[in-house]
Amino acid sequence: MDTWQILHIPDNPPIAPDQQPTVDVIASLIDPKFANTLVRRLNQISPLENLRHVKRVKKKFVEGGKTQLSVILCPASENGNQLGSMQNDVQELMNSHKLSPFITKVCKYAALSKEEWEEQCKLWPTSYHPPTYNIDGITGFSEEDSQSVFRFMKYAIHLAKSSDNLVHSDNDNLDTNGEGSSSLSARPYLCTGFDMYIVWEPCIMCAMALVHQRIRRIFFAFPNPNAGALGSVHRLQGERSLNHHYAVFRVLVPQQILSGEG
Template sequence: MSKNEIIPRSQWPFIEVLSDEHTRDLETVNVYVTKVEPKQTKQVLGFVQKHLPPLQNLEHCRRVRRTTLPDSNFELTLILCQENTISTEDIMKRASDQGLKEMIHIETVPVPKYAPLNRTQFEGWKHLWPILFREDTRQDPKFRPSDITAIENHLKAVTTLGSESAYARIVDPTDHQNKVIAEAADTRSTSHHPLHHAVMNCIDAVATLEKQHRGIETGGRPKRKVEEITDGPAEGGQKKTAYLCTGYDIYISHEPCAMCAMALVHSRIGRVFYNIPTKTGCLGTLYKIHSHSSLNHHYRVFRKETSSSSLSSTTTTTTLSGKEGL
């Protein structure tokens, strides 16, 4: 394997936690169709476009399905419109008015309700009705062998360090040494502070470093205000706003809670890797906060591939997930 080879998704030793839209199963909606003779297709299509309700949100469905018959001939089936937009009597009346009554024989068939967002959905849904899918792999995460090794090492490290309490580590992936920027454990039990989750402590540690770097007197524990240590708005096109964790990765022993997941949104973390799902986890278990459409920053989330039974079978997880969030 060459060191610059991009590892295919199927060979990653972790999985990406995708949005519900990316993982949903086939859902269908009924449409009216009619079989058409090839030479009548244009005429029927013209009627459909002029006299029947337009297809709403079904742009991913091809209008005409071509089916090869056993005798190597083929037949064409054409979508007239969605079932819930008009009655069959009304369709036939309109067809009759246009002199097309003999050409239209209405049937109802289900078609995929949503456009496929990935190849898995496309392959699984296209048998029902021909659908359009343009694969765009430009946005896909690209991991080389060295990236995979670094990720595995960080995940192993936080899991070892987080065997007693959850542990988090923020890393700069653009640094070729994969420099650790900050790391922290969950200190709720020792500090008696309910918000001292590992992720919050780790973000605080980055804030402290940042302030030191900028020569700001912190005077103790910094307030968790990301904005005050940003570079500010772009001026003259020279500087873009840089948030606390812009471009960084975080490795966490356990799936974070809602508060930590939101803190990672606010700090503009680039990617999240975690090892063990938790009962109150909000990056895959209870919610997928990272894919929430109302948020103005979306990070990618990866978790070590574990069977779903690990939620209860791992002693550590059972102990930790009994707590109120990680």
């Protein structure tokens, strides 16, 4: 590397739009005049809880200008007897409307880009909602912000290479009387809105600690191929069950900085 670069590490690993994972669902052609009734009932007895991005009805125009509708009855079972695994309420609805079920595939996850969404709709229509959050840097850094990131990372690398014990020297400078305690207590308990600059990509334990501290952005210089939690092995920043998420960036460092020439 001859120049600095900042790379955003996305929540999920990139997947080619035409290679997105799919799951099987049970669907059927329906009479358009019963569409509203069927959809309302199916949403009650068989909601698509894990497929909220998938639309219940697929519309297709056939010869003669007619509209052909298909509806998802329910997710298919993962065992061999997929059609025989429908719950009783769905079976009754299917029988009462004389539906003929078939197995089809839908995309397992919501689209992360317009290109992914277009590919998904070739299988079955889905919804696409572009990200609405705005975390500085995800769409590019200004020159001023970039230089600030590079400066902080250079300092982090300098500290990592230094033989000084930073924690020890900080403690040496703390006043042990009440004034020192007041200074510490005045510091924020959480780091909401703060950025973190670290040399190595953190492991799961350290990455979770940064979640709990409500860090806004994490910048690291070197991947951790054995235990990295932010792109190398896991992607904690994309774990939807967490109650806080931060943006993650890798900073590519010029060789002269690493060799001590810069």
